[in-house]
Amino acid sequence: xxxxxxxxxxDKFIPQLSIDCVIFGFYGEQxxxxxxxxxxxxxxxxxGGYVLKEExxxxxxQRILEERTGLTNIYLEQFYVFGKATRSTAETLKLxxxxxxxxxxxxxxxxxxxxxxxxxxxxxxxxxxxxxxxxDETCEWYxxxxxxNLAFDHADITQxxxxxxxxxxxxxxxxxxxxxxxxxxxxxxxxYETILDKxxxxxxxQRKILSMDILERVEKKFTGAAHKAPYLxxxxx
Amino acid sequence: xxxxxxxxxxDKFIPQLSIDCVIFGFYGEQxxxxxxxxxxxxxxxxxGGYVLKEExxxxxxQRILEERTGLTNIYLEQFYVFGKATRSTAETLKLxxxxxxxxxxxxxxxxxxxxxxxxxxxxxxxxxxxxxxxxDETCEWYxxxxxxNLAFDHADITQxxxxxxxxxxxxxxxxxxxxxxxxxxxxxxxxYETILDKxxxxxxxQRKILSMDILERVEKKFTGAAHKAPYLxxxxx
DNA sequence: TATCATTGTTTCATTATGGAACAATGATAA
DNA sequence: TTATCATTGTTCCATAATGAAACAATGATA
Numbered sequence: 001x002x003x004x005x006x007x008x009x010x011d012k013f014i015p016q017l018s019i020d021c022v023i024f025g026f027y028g029e030q031x032x033x034x035x036x037x038x039x040x041x042x043x044x045x046x047x048g049g050y051v052l053k054e055e056x057x058x059x060x061x062q063r064i065l066e067e068r069t070g071l072t073n074i075y076l077e078q079f080y081v082f083g084k085a086t087r088s089t090a091e092t093l094k095l096x097x098x099x100x101x102x103x104x105x106x107x108x109x110x111x112x113x114x115x116x117x118x119x120x121x122x123x124x125x126x127x128x129x130x131x132x133x134x135x136d137e138t139c140e141w142y143x144x145x146x147x148x149n150l151a152f153d154h155a156d157i158t159q160x161x162x163x164x165x166x167x168x169x170x171x172x173x174x175x176x177x178x179x180x181x182x183x184x185x186x187x188x189x190x191x192y193e194t195i196l197d198k199x200x201x202x203x204x205x206q207r208k209i210l211s212m213d214i215l216e217r218v219e220k221k222f223t224g225a226a227h228k229a230p231y232l233x234x235x236x237x
Numbered sequence: 238x239x240x241x242x243x244x245x246x247x248d249k250f251i252p253q254l255s256i257d258c259v260i261f262g263f264y265g266e267q268x269x270x271x272x273x274x275x276x277x278x279x280x281x282x283x284x285g286g287y288v289l290k291e292e293x294x295x296x297x298x299q300r301i302l303e304e305r306t307g308l309t310n311i312y313l314e315q316f317y318v319f320g321k322a323t324r325s326t327a328e329t330l331k332l333x334x335x336x337x338x339x340x341x342x343x344x345x346x347x348x349x350x351x352x353x354x355x356x357x358x359x360x361x362x363x364x365x366x367x368x369x370x371x372x373d374e375t376c377e378w379y380x381x382x383x384x385x386n387l388a389f390d391h392a393d394i395t396q397x398x399x400x401x402x403x404x405x406x407x408x409x410x411x412x413x414x415x416x417x418x419x420x421x422x423x424x425x426x427x428x429y430e431t432i433l434d435k436x437x438x439x440x441x442x443q444r445k446i447l448s449m450d451i452l453e454r455v456e457k458k459f460t461g462a463a464h465k466a467p468y469l470x471x472x473x474x
Numbered sequence: 475t476a477t478c479a480t481t482g483t484t485t486c487a488t489t490a491t492g493g494a495a496c497a498a499t500g501a502t503a504a
Numbered sequence: 505t506t507a508t509c510a511t512t513g514t515t516c517c518a519t520a521a522t523g524a525a526a527c528a529a530t531g532a533t534a
Contacts, residue, residue, distance in 0.1 A: 016290075078318060083293055186511090201492070203515090226500065226502055226508095226509065228498060228499040445521095445522085463480085463532035464478075464530075464532070
């Protein structure tokens, strides 16, 4: 991230290195991304920040997420480093500074080229209570298919995060972090369908997931709807 | 990489950010890693370096590889960023500096904590003519199972590169970069077996690979051995 | 010409997957 | 009470992928 860093002590951080986080949540049969809005501009940026000189990058990502969104100790996965020379951010950053009545100090590294480490986070939508960072106007969820105007190359970063999530779907227990404690098979299937962006067969999906022995069937869920009540499941620890 | 950077103009580079490359080759039925040896010490370090302020990280990796090994325009893949706070490198680096009669300048960022971007490279062993970097004593191939004394956390980095290579084996055309223009099915199979570190069935392997329609059968290879001559294959462009 | 090691291929059993149908169930309406 | 309905849970079968064994081909050597 390169915005919202208007008042920082540059000596505390590793110069020209940043972290950007793509936070995925799942709600209303849609995959969502949590995005803070830049104050005074029609512009959104991934929650991001810098790495303290004595701080591990994973800890930096956790700290940044807590400062910007209030989320603590969440599932994080490094996915790519964005470091093209043409990854120019100074122009947009200057816009941000001007819009917020900050002067532009040309010699600071904040205005130089950045290398940014991308992390994606998976969170249980129902447990998230977002906090607005001191430089943010809002911090809200957006459908992955209807993202707002993203700053810098943050649309590319989000896209790459989504591709990585898809690629990892069979190797990591994605659902464990994106769903509440208990859920129905249908909810899990819709989550997979949403991430993969393609329909899956109900019977085959159930057979495959159950054969993995990662789910425990708990009680039934009576919704009051006029049909058979589905079982609830939870992940086996 | 944090060694062999004894005489550098620090202002040209992004501070505290480095690139380390794990170069894989395949020869004699073994997976090899190309490693320069640190001058005057019983110590080897992955070929690495820093990123110029106006340079993309991929170009930086290519430049570093050319300077250190003579390899140009090779297959590179980013695989992980190593940025733990405890990733201390100063002690070893001071040893390197002392052993090479360089003074230690405490305030330079070269001695601070580093965040290092890991790249792995795949090269055709038969085409490699290594060059010794100006700070290196030798630059030679080592069997992946018999690595020499590696500096810093470079053994971890190498291990992670190998794991990523394994994980990607079915998704990327690994063989295309590690084998010469033409090769036998057996050579390809041994490559796969070596990377995966487990035996594969000859018949099933052949069937699976051929069904992928990525190989073109060329002429036969007469070795003079007392058995049927195998076909040679090459990858379809 | 027989032997040998290795390669290329076929065959068969087993398992996984795709696709359809059927049975079960919890509410609602006749 | 009973018929209806939407959805869930399950079974069944055809097809595809994979595991494993056997067989045929071939290029050199004795």
